[in-house]
Amino acid sequence: MKTSSQQANVGVVGLGVMGKNLALNIADNGYHVAVFDLDEQKVADAAAQELAERPSSVSSRMLACNNLSEMLNNLTKPRVIVMSVPAGAPVDGVCRSLINAGIEADDIVIDTGNSLWTDTVAREKQYENNFIFFSSAVSGGEVGARFGPSLMPSGDKAAWQYVAPIWNAIAAKVDTKSGQPIERFEPGNPVLEGEPCTAYIGPAGAGHYVKMVHNGIEYADMQLICEAYQLLTEALGLNAKEVADIFESWNQGFLNSYLMGISAEVLRQDDPLTGKPLVEKILDKAGQKGTGLWTAVSSLQIGCPAPTIAEAVYARAISTQKSLRMSLKSHLAGPDVKSVSAQEKADFIDALEDALYCAKVCCYAQGFQLMAMNAKEQGWQLNFAEIAKIWRAGCIIRATFLQSITAAYENDAELANLLMADTFSSELSTKQMNWRKTVSASIMSGIPAPCISSAIAYYDSYRCETLPANLLQGQRDFFGSHTFERTDKPAGEKYHLDWSAKTRVLLKV
Missing domain, CATH: 1.10.1040.10 (N-(1-d-carboxylethyl)-l-norvaline Dehydrogenase; domain 2)
Structure with missing residues (x-):
């Protein structure tokens, strides 16, 4: 998937602190990145930073796009689009805009924000006929995003197999023997050795x-x-x-x-x-x-x-x-x-x-x-x-x-x-x-x-082998007939005491 033509390998939508740094991290690891944000200044700032940090021996690794249609037209297929926007309505807003811009069913859209997991489950189903909605939680703040975050991807397994090389490249690394982080905070000089801090977590929402x-x-x-x-x-x-x-x-x-x-x-x-x-x-x-x-x-x-x-x-x-x-x-x-x-x-x-x-x-x-x-x-x-x-x-x-x-x-x-x-x-x-x-x-x-x-x-x-929940169950049965189990009877058998009767009677429910 690495750069072999003028087309970009990965698109990044949303160039706030996290999005911009993820884009730069992806570029550092040999991928050509197309970027877009509704704020034109953020697009210009990202492109300027990429130019300033790019090693002199390396050609341009970032394409600044004016709109989502331009981004889609400049991405290799199947397209991989990383969303870095606030959780909630902005995620769906970008998804709808991508549909309007011509995204295709086998393209992969990755939500990297702090979305509520149940929303992620719903979105995978909601957009299944338009594109593959994938998610990957990102931890590490702006420095982690720039030089190696911990990544928790989940969703379609085939999508994971396709994006795994990118995620393995940009993730934080640890020494395989000691488990200690291998850190290097140098633009253009990513950590290549060690075990990447990413792994497929599970179905949609799990990550x-x-x-x-x-x-x-x-x-x-x-x-x-x-x-x-x-x-x-x-x-x-x-x-x-x-x-x-x-x-x-x-x-x-x-x-x-x-x-x-x-x-x-x-x-x-x-x-x-x-x-x-x-x-x-x-x-x-x-x-x-x-x-x-x-x-x-x-x-x-x-x-x-x-x-x-x-x-x-x-x-x-x-x-x-x-x-x-x-x-x-x-x-x-x-x-x-x-x-x-x-x-x-x-x-x-x-x-x-x-x-x-x-x-x-x-x-x-x-x-x-x-x-x-x-x-x-x-x-x-x-x-x-x-x-x-x-x-x-x-x-x-x-x-x-x-x-x-x-x-x-x-x-x-x-x-x-x-x-x-x-x-x-x-x-x-x-x-x-x-x-x-x-x-x-x-x-x-x-x-x-x-x-x-x-x-x-x-x-x-x-x-504690025995907690005071026995008294609590007695209280609940007294005022609400909620029943209780006994220590001297089989598990699952329910009993109720008629607390109001003069001669209190134990009833098996």
Whole structure:
């Protein structure tokens, strides 16, 4: 499919930050790209950047198009068109415009936005007589898009076989032995070696669902680090640069991750206006684009416990209520906080490192269990070892930790929950007391740690052979005749007690 004539191999529609960088990445890897955007300036900017970054020995790799008809006329058949537009109505708008411009039934249109997975399922059917609607979630932000993202494609298998060489070329790469990212941020000099961070996920919607869960895990992972930051600053009185030092130290060990690394960098950055730590000047109101919310909603719909992911969404929601928090501060009393010794500080930092790791394991366990339960419901055959592999580089949650998850699923593809893997169950058992000390300290000091706390409740809930749901079922049967099962009778047999009768009678339903 690589360039052999004046015609382009790939079309890119939508030249915002992600689209432009994907187009440049595709060009760097030897493909001739036709680009279009409704904003003419974005088209001009993309062409200018390609010219500026193009090696002197290479001829033009980008064709700037004035409209979609021009793009279609300049693409080799079957045409491959990458859409990088906002989720929702803009996706359908481009699809309709492509139909009007003359797209053909065997052409492939790839949605790379953060679309809701159910919309992707519907679109594959909606456009099946016009073209092949394919999807590929993209993670890694603008740098990932430019130099190697994690890609989660799904849809028509034949379409995947056709676009796979492009996706394998532009994806992030990892060292096959260590699982460590191979990174090079040089225009015109792409990473060619290593294992690409992309793999066919499954039928339509599967890739976007996996990306949605990725983002839910991302929400929780970020919130966990933020909770550690607040505990270190408020409980121990450390400044931003001292916390950065701790995060950098942790990033050398089992907490190594992209998010830990950039958190240290953010904390170390001074404000250009005041010279003080920039983080202290950033307003504590967090935004969200919906994928974390979708993950939490999906967990509730399926009945899969994902409390840490949900708490991360709630944490962002409560952060936006700044004025209410400021008002309630004068109404709600907190505990008296005692000073701590240097040894107590050191012990707490060690405990917090273990707590962060344990909570992180539970967060990923929730995400992978959610994917497994939805896959069963949809009839998808997801390969969780492959999913963990393609998250090792390029994406926001990339971490050394994912190598252990890959190994866990390679050892047992039917693993019901990550907590059952010997590696994780052993580590959590060993580190749990430090985890408990951290949660206790956060409560006693009045510092919220909703994700760290919810994660240990998740862990303890799965340790319990008997939960108080027996009383709950009794309550439900009392007020609503909802029935219950018995521990001493066969599974599935339902009983109801006539609670209103003087002589209460047990009835088999």
